[in-house]
Amino acid sequence: MIEFRNVHKTYPDGTEAIKDFNLTVMEGELLALIGPSGCGKTTTMKMINRLVEPTAGDIYIDGKKLKDYNIHELRWNIGYVLQQIALFPHMTIEENIAVVPEMKKWKKKQTHERAKELMQMVGMEPSIYLKKKPSELSGGQAQRIGVIRALAADPQILLMDEPFSALDPISREGLQKDIRKLQQQIKKTIVFVTHDIDEATALGDRVCLMNAGEIVQVDTPQKLILEPRDSFVRSFIGDKQSPWQTAVDIVAAQSVSRILTQTAYEEGEFDSEQSYILSSDDGQVLCAVEHGKQQHVTAIPNDMSILEAVGVFEELTASILPVTKGEELIGTITQQELLTYLASKMEVKNGVVTQ
Template sequence: MIRFENVWKQYDDGFVALKNINLEIQKGELVTLIGPSGCGKTTTMRMINRLIEPTSGTIYIDGQDIAKMNPVELRRNIGYVIQQIGLFPHMTIAENIALVPKLKKWEPSAYQKRVDELLDLVGLDPATFKHRYPSELSGGQQQRVGVIRALAAEPDIILMDEPFSALDPISREQLQEDIVKLQEEIQKTIVFVTHDMDEAIKIANRIAIMKDGEIVQFATPDQILRRPANSFVRGFIGENRLAQRQTAVPTAEDLMSHSIATVSPKRGLAEAFRFMKEKKVDSLIVTDKKQSFLGVVTLKELEKHYHQEHLLVADIADFDVTTLTKDADVTDVAEIFHQRDVSAIPVLDGDRLVGVITRSSMMRGLAEWEFQKQP
């Protein structure tokens, strides 16, 4: 749909703002451009409607080189929302919204209906707001009108340059949800500039992360969270956001008990039997001196071989035991209890034993985890 091919931009003062941008945006996709101030987001975006021309390279829309298209025609099919709102002060809200539909020669009844629909969409009562002038609206209200004005003529492409930045968090979330819904319903191709990673993750199909005029990573939010391309991306996402995602469900570490009944592989069976009675458990975890996990010995096996006095724990232990790493999530734990006849699952950090999950430690861990989540 929109394709940048080896696009460079050098401004008149010699500053190179974009260095060889290659980017392909699919039809119906919502792509966010994100990156530090001055990295070239606005420059990239304004090339799509030819408010800025590349120094070299080509931009195609539907396979057509836009440098060869009439810029006025081109812009009529591209909605544009800028941070500074850009409403025309001498036109009413209704006139502002209906501007492009009028240019496209819509019937008055059609664009009047559209104005009402769009105002409703962003929670502005048409009867109240239609006939006001921009200066008679709050900043946030003006910005909402800016957003819907870009949608009014149903363009194929919508460019949005930090459209929600002046909004309060609630209106902002509302509009983010509207955009996602709208996107699903009418499948517009949207290029959306933001500084806010949470916003990008919430609305984007794919995120292009920019730095110093280059695209550092272009991938889905999930891929970016899982596999940040480098330390810049990692820093930009923020370590705590990465961590937050990982603790969205309880992990083995949350569900395990730290009081573990362990035994050395060199112990005799009578000793192991006494440990079990003392700790009131029906299995012991076999570890070496350094607390490395080796296996499990069960009461059942002990009873079976008890009369063979020469045997040691090492001889009867099961060394092929299902274990979990401490960051395994609750579904893995449930799966093991469901599929196997085990009463305790060892939890490892590397090969070191750090805990054990039993059905009761799991229930307790879940309850505590829920409790901690309460505000």
């Protein structure tokens, strides 16, 4: 879908922002771009809609070079969501959503129906919100409108540049869940820039970790966490935690994708000595097997927090549960692994829990 071939970007002051960049974003994939400040992730994303032009190399969409597209048509086909949503304050919510459809000469009825459909997808009742002004919305609601405004004209591609970083933790977590649910419905190709490793691993089908303008590792979240390529990856995964949280909250709020294992067997295999998850050959969860006995199982979504997962285990009295992304089995987790991970991250000194 989107392909970078030997792309470089050097700014007039000599800053080499992107170096020999090669990456393919697959159709319908949510790719998270992550890395320290100044690593080039936002520059990479902006090159997709030609807000930044590469110094060398080529970028392709659907096999066609970006420079061969009409720039206006290119941008109409790419939704863009920023940290600062910048809704037009004098317009209603419906008028804000309608901006690009109107540019594309959509009929008013079609635009109105599209606005209603998208509002319902993000849990905002159209009859209540469409006629409101941006000043009447909370930060989280405005951010939702920013997302659906970018989707209004049904673009192929959605670019999201740290869209939730200015929000409070509760609003941010809610929007992350909304995006994952929305992506399961719309299946757009999304490039999502973030500085938060937990956000990247919770949302991304794959995560591209960058440093100094280069790709360090591109992998599924579980492989990035379980098989870090080098010390930089290990350090980045370990260090990206929110300073406003206590040590207990930091660990408990992390997603379960940090501690996946792969104790899943395909249908037809059987080992009565172990506890594991039985799956079909297409990756669908069938049941759990514990000490030779098969039983119904509840799946844990990969973006569930460790604290929430502990509660699920307590409620179900299970020793092993599957972890899924959408409907696909991506790993398993045991109650013992949860407790071991929590213990490894915390230490008690003079009665105070530290990390």
